[in-house]
Amino acid sequence: MNAMLNCMEETWGNPSSLYGLGQRAREALEEARERIAACIGASPKEITFTSGGSEADNQAIRSAAALGARKGKRHIISTAFEHHAVLHTLKKLEGEGFEVELLPVGTLGTVTARQAAEAIREDTALVTIMYANNEIGSVLPIPEIGAVCRERGVLFHTDAVQAAGHLPIDVKAQNIDLLSLSAHKFHGPKGVGVLYARQGIPLSSLIEGGAQERGKRAGTENVPAIVGMAAALEEACAHMDENAAKVSALRDRLIAGLSQIPYATLNGDPVNRLPGNVNFCFEGVEGESLLLLLDDRGICASSGSACTSGSLDPSHVLLAIGRPHEAAHGSLRLSLCGENTEADVEAILKAVPEIVDYLRGMSPLWKDKVSGKREFVL
Numbered sequence: 006m007n008a009m010l011n012c013m014e015e016t017w018g019n020p021s022s023l024y025g026l027g028q029r030a031r032e033a034l035e036e037a038r039e040r041i042a043a044c045i046g047a048s049p050k051e052i053t054f055t056s057g058g059s060e061a062d063n064q065a066i067r068s069a070a071a072l073g074a075r076k077g078k079r080h081i082i083s084t085a086f087e088h089h090a091v092l093h094t095l096k097k098l099e100g101e102g103f104e105v106e107l108l109p110v111g112t113l114g115t116v117t118a119r120q121a122a123e124a125i126r127e128d129t130a131l132v133t134i135m136y137a138n139n140e141i142g143s144v145l146p147i148p149e150i151g152a153v154c155r156e157r158g159v160l161f162h163t164d165a166v167q168a169a170g171h172l173p174i175d176v177k178a179q180n181i182d183l184l185s186l187s188a189h190k191f192h193g194p195k196g197v198g199v200l201y202a203r204q205g206i207p208l209s210s211l212i213e214g215g216a217q218e219r220g221k222r223a224g225t226e227n228v229p230a231i232v233g234m235a236a237a238l239e240e241a242c243a244h245m246d247e248n249a250a251k252v253s254a255l256r257d258r259l260i261a262g263l264s265q266i267p268y269a270t271l272n273g274d275p276v277n278r279l280p281g282n283v284n285f286c287f288e289g290v291e292g293e294s295l296l297l298l299l300d301d302r303g304i305c306a307s308s309g310s311a312c313t314s315g316s317l318d319p320s321h322v323l324l325a326i327g328r329p330h331e332a333a334h335g336s337l338r339l340s341l342c343g344e345n346t347e348a349d350v351e352a353i354l355k356a357v358p359e360i361v362d363y364l365r366g367m368s369p370l371w372k373d374k375v376s377g378k379r380e381f382v383l
């Protein structure tokens with residue numbers, strides 16, 4: 006916030022203007038580019054600013070698809086539990102003549118490098134696999150998948166929106182060709198993100214217009230948000246180890262406590278997991294009711310992802326790891342950060358069992374299960 010306020014007060018010019026005020030904004034913009042590049046092992050020229058993770062995902066995938074199509078390659082590999090920014094883009098590409106293969110993610114929610122290797126074909130244009138899943142927190146073997154793709158000469162994109170600032174990223178060492186990140190996942194502002202594209206990979210523009218971002222993304226850059234993103238990412242990377250240690254201890258305490266609730270199941274990989282992610286299914290409980298009652302007690306939680314919270318469909322991520330429809334409706338996702346405390350965790354551990362009990366007490370479905378008229382699904 007300080008970095009953004011300072012930028013709005015001191016360097017509020019248009020970075021494409023030639024007058025001094027504009028040039029100072031340009032310097033702030035380029036300094037932010039350098040600082041962000043340094044956090045992920047990239048060079049500043051490989052960084053394009055976007056409006057967030059969705060735009061970066063769209064542009065990365067469309068650029069790789071266009072490059073592939075020029076060489077007659079129209080096969081794209083991804084996973085069944087990507088964010089909709091990826092899945093919906095792939096769906097559109099299918100309508101444009103691409104063949105999309107979604108790898109199954111198993112019950113823990115991950116894929117192996119071997120699965121990727123076995124799926125790669127002569128006509129594969131792109132492998133796009135997320136770094137960590139936004140709903141269930143599983144962390145995927147990205148360096149291994151990157152190595153396979155590099156060896157086979159296939160472009161590799163990773164949606165690292167959940168990983169940036171939380172897990173170490175080194176695009177060169179991890180053989181990543183294209184990477185998306187979004188500032189609001191590491192305490193930066195909303196509506197700003199980055200597309201990293203390895204030098205030499207031409208990006209297709211999604212937005213036509215001026216020559217900003219070296220012609221790769223038209224539109225005057227949101228300098229204060231970009232400067233805020235750089236400050237937030239640097240801070241997150243500087244404190245990554247200590248935050249991860251603190252947050253994963255809180256996470257594990259929460260997981261152990263919530264596991265005591267009868268007919269509750271943890272979703273996602275218990276070991277390879279984002280430090281701050283907790284996701285459970287509770288049998289006989291509607292996720293939405295649980296969230297509203299938690300909100301009453303000052304606890305901000307989600308069911309599925311924030312992006313789909315307006316829809317009544319069960320989470321595609323939970324279905325992809327094999328949870329039945331009914332259980333996928335009763336999920337709870339809690340995201341922790343370095344500012345959470347043990348007292349927060351204790352408050353959640355008091356509230357959730359009480360609310361689950363209360364909701365089950367009102368549920369005809371639960372009564373049928375307890376009386377044996379219906380089966381438990383978890």
Ligand SMILES: Cc1ncc(COP(=O)(O)O)c(C=O)c1O
Binds near residue numbers: 058062164188
């Ligand atoms: C894994 C993942 N990808 C992409 C996005 C989209 O990012 P944005 O909301 O910045 O467009 C999100 C947002 O939650 C996400 O979690």
